[in-house]
Amino acid sequence: MSGHSTYEPKSGFERWLDSRLPIIRFANDTIITFPTPKNLNYWWTFGGVLSLMLGIQIVTGIILAMHYVPNADLAFNSVEHIRRDVNYGWLVQFMHANGASMFFLAVYIHIFRNLYYGSYKAPREVLWILGCIIYLLMMATGFFGYVLPWGQMSFHGAVVITNLIGAIPVVGPSITTLLWGGFAVDNPTLNRFFSLHYLLPFMIAGVVGLHIWALHVPGNNNPTGVNVKSETDTVPFHPYYTVKDGFAISVFLIVYAAFVFYMPDALGDAANYIKANPLQTPQHIVPEWYLLPFYAILRAVPNKLMGVLGMFAAIGTLFVLPWLDTSKVRSMRYRPTARIYYFIFILACLVLGVCGAHAPDDLVIPHSGGVQFLDADLDSYVWLSRIGALYYFAYFWVITPLLGLTETPLPVPESISSPVLSHPASAPAGAVASPEKRG
Amino acid sequence: MADTVAGASPDLHASGEDPNRRDFIHIAAGVAALGAVGGLAWPFIDQMNPAGDTLALASIEFDLGKVVEGQQVVVKWRGKPLFVRYRTAKEIEAAIKDDHADLRDPATDESRHKPGKAQYLVLVGVCTHLGCVPTFQGGDYGGWLCPCHGSVYDTSGRIRKGPAPLNLAVPDYAFLSDSKIKVG
Numbered sequence: 359m360s361g362h363s364t365y366e367p368k369s370g371f372e373r374w375l376d377s378r379l380p381i382i383r384f385a386n387d388t389i390i391t392f393p394t395p396k397n398l399n400y401w402w403t404f405g406g407v408l409s410l411m412l413g414i415q416i417v418t419g420i421i422l423a424m425h426y427v428p429n430a431d432l433a434f435n436s437v438e439h440i441r442r443d444v445n446y447g448w449l450v451q452f453m454h455a456n457g458a459s460m461f462f463l464a465v466y467i468h469i470f471r472n473l474y475y476g477s478y479k480a481p482r483e484v485l486w487i488l489g490c491i492i493y494l495l496m497m498a499t500g501f502f503g504y505v506l507p508w509g510q511m512s513f514h515g516a517v518v519i520t521n522l523i524g525a526i527p528v529v530g531p532s533i534t535t536l537l538w539g540g541f542a543v544d545n546p547t548l549n550r551f552f553s554l555h556y557l558l559p560f561m562i563a564g565v566v567g568l569h570i571w572a573l574h575v576p577g578n579n580n581p582t583g584v585n586v587k588s589e590t591d592t593v594p595f596h597p598y599y600t601v602k603d604g605f606a607i608s609v610f611l612i613v614y615a616a617f618v619f620y621m622p623d624a625l626g627d628a629a630n631y632i633k634a635n636p637l638q639t640p641q642h643i644v645p646e647w648y649l650l651p652f653y654a655i656l657r658a659v660p661n662k663l664m665g666v667l668g669m670f671a672a673i674g675t676l677f678v679l680p681w682l683d684t685s686k687v688r689s690m691r692y693r694p695t696a697r698i699y700y701f702i703f704i705l706a707c708l709v710l711g712v713c714g715a716h717a718p719d720d721l722v723i724p725h726s727g728g729v730q731f732l733d734a735d736l737d738s739y740v741w742l743s744r745i746g747a748l749y750y751f752a753y754f755w756v757i758t759p760l761l762g763l764t765e766t767p768l769p770v771p772e773s774i775s776s777p778v779l780s781h782p783a784s785a786p787a788g789a790v791a792s793p794e795k796r797g
Numbered sequence: 798m799a800d801t802v803a804g805a806s807p808d809l810h811a812s813g814e815d816p817n818r819r820d821f822i823h824i825a826a827g828v829a830a831l832g833a834v835g836g837l838a839w840p841f842i843d844q845m846n847p848a849g850d851t852l853a854l855a856s857i858e859f860d861l862g863k864v865v866e867g868q869q870v871v872v873k874w875r876g877k878p879l880f881v882r883y884r885t886a887k888e889i890e891a892a893i894k895d896d897h898a899d900l901r902d903p904a905t906d907e908s909r910h911k912p913g914k915a916q917y918l919v920l921v922g923v924c925t926h927l928g929c930v931p932t933f934q935g936g937d938y939g940g941w942l943c944p945c946h947g948s949v950y951d952t953s954g955r956i957r958k959g960p961a962p963l964n965l966a967v968p969d970y971a972f973l974s975d976s977k978i979k980v981g
Contacts, residue, residue: 421841421844424845443850446843
């Protein structure tokens with residue numbers, strides 16, 4: 359895919375520039391003529407959506423930083439000042455706050471698409487790991503950003519998350535003090551979180567550059583998971599995927615705009631409209647929705663250190679996934695058994711999200727319960743989150759390795775073009791042999 | 798005779814099966830995208846203009862009783878110094894005498910104060926050269942002298958010497974009562 363370039367400079371200036379800085383050639387080869395599998399579906403458009411969201415977050419963020427004051431006494435009021443007094447400040451602030459949620463929505467769809475079609479498998483392991491790094495940076499950026507308005511939820515969220523570090527034996531408390539710049543979350547903490555919140559998006563942009571580079575070496579995976587065999591399997595990126603991505607982006611922006619203009623606070627927490635008060639914690643403290651599954655895993659474990667380790671392991675597991683998967687077939691389109699476990703995995707993630715939003719002792723089915731099991735009621739959210747967490751880890755560490763060895767996949771098509779021409783079931787006998795060729 | 802040809806001109810898009818409709822949708826989509834970007838560009842630029850709370854503080858009231866004859870009081874207005882000067886009879890006389898002198902930015906002393914209030918001169922205390930604050934009673938004319946590049950203003954705040962191009966600006970202001978003004 360990264361082979362020869364078809365770019366031919368047209369004008370004298372382009373020839374002059376091409377022999378000095380071949381930037382037009384680079385742009386041409388990456389977004390115009392790049393050979394892309396011809397069968398990509400709409401699940402493949404979220405890379406474009408994510409690039410746009412990163413751009414929107416950076417632009418709106420730079421604007422907000424022009425008006426925001428990173429000071430514990432002034433931060434809350436400065437955000438209200440942005441919403442009420444700054445020209446179109448309400449628009450920019452709501453775009454930024456809801457943009458973060460939309461960014462995570464898109465990244466989750468992007469990740470789940472990857473899991474379904476086995477895009478993380480060889481030769482795209484580095485591409486996948488870079489994606490995991492981006493996800494990790496996104497979570498850090500989202501967390502730092504959520505602290506900045508200095509509302510009740512901001513403040514106490516920061517208290518809870520920074521205290522997680524304190525669970526590390528011996529050095530934990532010293533690291534926490536170092537993070538805080540004091541003996542509690544206070545003005546120094548807010549100042550450094552602002553600095554880091556401004557820095558990290560540019561680091562994300564850098565890793566996104568590497569991510570796209572790593573994508574363009576092996577090229578895109580595709581819904582069949584079968585390698586591109588010849589030029590007839592591909593179409594040029596432009597206009598085929600610029601237009602397809604453009605349409606998907608338009609639809610995505612409609613959803614985004616619906617939040618920004620009609621329900622800008624739907625994804626936030628009312629407690630964040632109260633200025634931070636270190637002397638009083640809100641009744642029920644929850645992180646933003648996109649961190650809820652990990653929060654549920656944290657609370658599922660009764661031991662502080664083990665809970666923190668469990669939460670980080672949930673993310674760390676993703677990094678080694680390419681080596682946990684033993685299946686030679688990439689796409690779950692041809693793995694009916696794996697597909698069932700995959701959809702249960704999505705369900706488990708959603709269940710964990712719901713658990714994270716509820717207090718651990720709340721009953722899942724109201725007015726029932728009464729059956730105490732070990733430390734909690736069997737009908738409580740803490741037990742539900744334990745089941746969810748167990749499935750989360752089992753999916754990656756037990757089901758994925760074993761399934762690849764034991765399942766019988768459906769016949770995989772010979773090439774990208776063949777399933778279009780004939781149904782998999784009626785594929786020629788030779789097609790059955792293709793799983794051994796590593797898709 | 799080209800306008801008599803029905804349908805499309807086939808030479809423009811020899812290869813496409815329905816080129817005109819496709820061209821239309823490309824242009825329409827491009828224009829819609831440009832419109833959206835343009836629509837967003839304005840809020841993103843306008844946010845840098847003075848915010849509502851800044852504009853709300855854009856006018857101030859000042860009690861002239863704080864200034865005595867021969868004195869100047871400096872107050873802050875829209876982030877800049879505002880000169881309120883109670884001129885002596887001698888200073889007013891000197892200003893009127895120079896109404897028809899060779900002025901760089903001609904203006905009568907009459908036009909520089911409110912009718913019947915010749916003793917009160919209200920000026921934006923920013924040198925019209927590069928924005929420094931001129932010092933009170935400096936220079937050859939007893940008005941102001943800018944310490945930065947030596948611009949000299951007379952007792953009416955008119956530029957008389959030095960690099961500044963214009964007289965010290967008179968802000969919009971009005972007398973609320975005999976001893977109170979509102980600026981801005």
